[in-house]
Amino acid sequence: MNHWIKGVSSYAADIDGLFWLVTALIGFWFIVAQGIVIYFALKYRRKEGVKAAYITGKTWRELSWVFIPVVLVVMCDGWIDVATASVWHNVKETLPTADHKVGVMGQQWAWTFSHEGPDGKLGTPDDIVTVDDLHVVVNKVIHVDLQSKDVLHSFSIPVMRFKQDTIPGRSITGWFKPTVPGVYDVQCAEICGLGHGYMAARITVQTQADYDAWMKAVAAGATALPGAPAASPAPAAAPATQVPQK
Template sequence: MRYWSLLFALAAIFCIGAFVYAPFNPDWWLPNSPSEPYHTISTFGREIDSLFIIILVITGITFIGTQIALVWASFRFVDQTDAEGRPVRKATYFHGSQRLEVVWTIIPASILVFIALYQMGTWAAIKFRSSAPKVQALAEVTARQFQWVMRYPGPDGRLNTADDLHLVNDLHFVKGKTALIYLKSSDVLHSFFLPQMRIKQDAVPGLNIPVWFDSDRAGSYDLACAELCGWGHYKMRGNVTVHETQADFDDWMQRAIDAQNVSQLAAVGGPQGEVNPR
């Protein structure tokens, strides 16, 4: 029956190999930009990835230790029988070990306390309102079943005025600049998730929540809802465009505002501004 211990050992070796290999394969690790398959593209993302690595190392070491104990015990204490099929060694039982219970309680508790303390700086930088950047808001983002509604300040630079730009599922900001948005929900609980930037924040009905993030790579990325919000949750996705320069962003903004004005003019009465008789 010692063959069982060999099977356990092979399974453990496979799992250890998988967890060692995972951080070095972009298809096995957290979502990253195609141009940066091994690295996240944001400041906060790098800090969060480092926390994942620390947890992976801690759980990996724990897994290796428990598997060594399992394989050794299954090999060392395998049932042995005599010629007549009777056990050679009689099993013994004991109630427990208070010392052992104290040890295996203190060690996991200490690890949890370490992780809690170690991550406080990252959590504060991402979530505490006191850490919010003192910059003009990029947009107001309202989640609703099943889309993201973006409201950008227009030429006057202020939100909630008549010249605001309204878009759906289309978030834009500039590379290397921290973007600040205000997140809302008009119906149920949603979750604003930028996977390549490791940013996630619940959108709660009745709350106006500041969220900030950045990117050091221009390109196109994903915006997803990470909270089950109804039958169409699977299709609640948006596009994120990071512009190379402020000039590129301003050019896109002007073209979007012009397109919105044309649409509004057509809805009122056509290109000549005639009032639609309807």
């Protein structure tokens, strides 16, 4: 999976493992089923002087062609269920202690991120609010508080293997722990209106020192200096600002 989409969170490999398990099992049965269909189609094709048999499916020998595959497929389903349960428990039902908290607000058609300011608390006047530009520290557990201003959105960071709907009127907490510094894509994964396809953002995973420097620069207003006009296509992230909180 890493070959196509990098996995840079603590649980990315677990989710990729599930993906490959499901793909392998389905792939196996797909090949077996198609092989049998093709084999039978060739073996029992129309022949001169041979009349087609009318199969009623009443004998145990005939019924075994149904029941044996069903039992095997259900066993595979059980295998997937057992493997999924532990990953689901670790990713969705367990909430490790947060090192940092980020507020995520989905709205048509942008993501607004509230980062803890110098006081280290979210929801205070020194929070750093950005549009489409999320910054996190590598190897730290990040709690995201997901909300929506208008309609359903889905906050998706493919490289983190993180995806969670945001629902108007609800506050949903999710978590991830980034493991590799870099700049990655964020997207909305729930059709949310005309501009859904343009509801993209960036996440910057950086070292603590780089994060501190970024926060200091934003607090000083450095990133809000006039920039050169963007060439087409326009960049995704807006400059960071500090705005009063509700």
